Amino acid sequence: MLLLGIDVGTSSIKVSVVDPATQKTISSVQYPETETEINSPQPGWAEQSPEMWWDHVSQAILKINALGSFDPKDIGAIGIAYQMHGLVVVDQHQQVLRDSIIWCDSRAVEIGNAAFEVIGEEKSLSHLLNSPGNFTASKLAWVKENQPEIYAKIDKVMLPGDFISMKLTGEITSSPSSLSEGIFWDFQNEQLSEDVLNYFGFDKKLFPPVRPVFSEHGYLKESIAELLSLRKGIPVSYKSGDQPNNALSLNVLQPGEVAATAGTSGVIYGVSDQLAYDPQSRVNTFAHVNHSSENKRLGVLLCINGTGILNRWAKNTFGHGLSYSDINHKAGAIAIGSAGLRILPFGNGAERMLNNKLIGAQFHHIDLNLHTADHIFRAVQEGIAFAFRYGLDIMRENGMFPTVIRAGKANLFQSALFTEAFVNSTNVPVELYDNDGSVGAALGAGIGVGVFSSEKEAFQNNKAIQLIEPGKSDCYEPVYQDWKEILQEQLIIK
Ligand SMILES: Nc1ncnc2c1ncn2[C@@H]1O[C@H](COP(=O)(O)OP(=O)(O)O)[C@@H](O)[C@H]1O
Ligand SMILES: O=C(CO)[C@@H](O)[C@H](O)COP(=O)(O)O
Structure with missing residues (x-):
């Protein structure tokens, strides 16, 4: 069995196929060749089309298949890493309602600041580990306030990786990690934050079911399997924000370990076992891929x-x-x-x-x-x-x-x-290290589907170069x- 990893970056899509027996990468591709633009309809705004991401993901998978270095039918699980904090909204027919308001869009700063004040700084920081700030919840509130006709049609709210998973499988899921990066997650009560939902007036029904990061988030649809020459029914068994995924790829999983990237954005990401936060939310705390209520693993993220x-x-x-x-x-x-x-x-x-x-x-x-x-x-x-x-x-x-x-x-x-x-x-x-996010996502898929007994085993051959x-x-x-x-x-x- 082989593993397919997809990294939905801001500037391109990367896809890798990895052999779990050796953890070696068989092939990697990037699509498109030139870096994708961010649309800025007004100063400070930043949007991208989710359907464009999906088109680029499909093209990238067709491109890697065409290399002829593996049989696409041997792929047994898919993992997805994605640019974090973006807002994707779909109607009941899973049709995208507007372009994604992505992570570096600034329009919701004041909305987040007001929420921080009303929910209360102490409560926000102790429960959400952040100010609602300029993250997904505040972006959704912007749509509610400014585009009520679109808001009224929303059936589900999701992050960019959830959208790609939906296109592959027809199912929509989330995780504590993805909900935390959207500032929808209450770390004390370990559920969707009532404070955030009540303050903004969001209906709970807008949010997909919550699954662990490493779990089966859906199974490849027949029509998509045919389109991409893959096997019908294989699971999407891992979904994570690109920064926690980069940390996973570098075996940064335990308290004190630290990873960095310098792509479109630059990030330093350190793991902690404390529900810690910066009082000014200048650095942020989200659930890491291996976070659980018994074994707390938080990612402290400077972006x-x-x-x-x-x-x-x-x-x-x-x-x-x-x-x-x-x-x-x-x-x-x-x-x-x-x-x-x-x-x-x-x-x-x-x-x-x-x-x-x-x-x-x-x-x-x-x-x-x-x-x-x-x-x-x-x-x-x-x-x-x-x-x-x-x-x-x-x-x-x-x-x-x-x-x-x-x-x-x-x-x-x-x-x-x-x-x-x-x-x-x-x-x-x-x-x-000689790796990238799509390789990490492929190995994450292997953990999710159980071919590795632990995260450590998946990255045992990952040595610094x-x-x-x-x-x-x-x-x-x-x-x-x-x-x-x-x-x-x-x-x-x-
Ligand atoms: N050879 C290089 N030397 C220096 N910087 C590079 C090089 N190749 C790419 N980059 C930088 O990395 C950025 C793309 O990083 P990448 O991780 O692919 O982005 P993203 O994940 O945000 O889509 C480019 O915008 C460029 O500034
Ligand atoms: O907002 C953050 C992290 O909090 C960004 O790091 C995005 O996740 C975008 O990542 P790249 O496209 O630059 O990899």
Whole structure:
């Protein structure tokens, strides 16, 4: 039996097929080849079409089948990882009612702030572990307030991965982990939050049945099996947000273990056994994939919205056809500190770690006689690394002190310069692994269907391929302090 993993990222869909006997990846593909755009009908808004995700997922599965490296009929289970916090709404015929309001959309910040006040800060933090903030519940409340004709037709509310699972199986389910990332989950009572539902006036019937993350969420429909040349009736046996899934992929499951990614967004994700929270919700706490009432496993998540998306913008705007590796090479030739050029990467919606402020990406101290596109490429990657350091200091304030951070050698971690800037500005070593989210999702499917006896067994052969240790922190520290001063000035102005 083989396992199929699907990663619904913001910029593309990745699909891998893994052999559970060896845990080796047989093939991986990405679709589309060019990065998908985020639609922004108004400043600060961010939407994508769920049907487009589904089309891209189908194309990616057909593409991997066409490689001829396995028999698609040998696939026995499917796992799904997905961009978190997005709102998908469907009617009773499972038709999408509007484009998804995705994770980096900022329109619901004020709705979440008001809910935090009325529900009460103490109650919100102790039960939800977060302010309702700018997450899925607040986005749904925006639809209720602003598009009542759409809201009236909603039969089910779900996260992006639940939607892909629905398209595959016709069934809609959720989990404590997905409900927690939407701020619908009460950790004290271990059920849908009555406080959130009552405050916003959401009917319980809008929410799908709750299943464990590792469980059978539905079985492949005949029509879809035919379309994708797969076997009818195989289960979707794992669904998780992409960040908890990235942690799973890196065997980050126990308290004190920490993972990171630097895709469209950048995340540091640490596991805790405490129902802990940041009083200002600058970092967030959600249920990890292995969370249960007896064995609490929480993911403490720092998210920077403007990470790889800034690197991509710089490549598209100043790169004139250069590839990411060309850009890394050019940026690597510029000295640490980018000759004084400083870039704040916060141009992709309200930043949680900045108390949901929207300050925009910013360039500071451009010297027209000195700075070139290469300085911009370097200052972009340094600015992103500094944003990680700023956020990690908030995690440290909350008692999380990573001694090592694990990351897949993917996205910005493919850049030696970015990785050096990350390690030296945070002063934490990074272990790089040769995997990605879709491989993790495939192995997650194996856990869900019972081919592995434990999560540990699924990732037993997952060994680090590189360890990068700090050695230049003294050079990065003054540059970081300069960058931080600029950020703090901007936070006062905005
Ligand atoms: N070789 C590379 N060097 C540096 N950055 C890269 C490279 N390849 C991709 N990236 C960055 O990673 C981002 C995409 O990461 P990915 O994890 O695929 O995104 P997502 O999961 O959000 O769809 C790109 O926008 C780009 O900035
Ligand atoms: O909002 C978060 C995490 O809380 C983001 O990390 C999204 O989950 C999007 O992920 P990518 O598409 O950047 O992987």
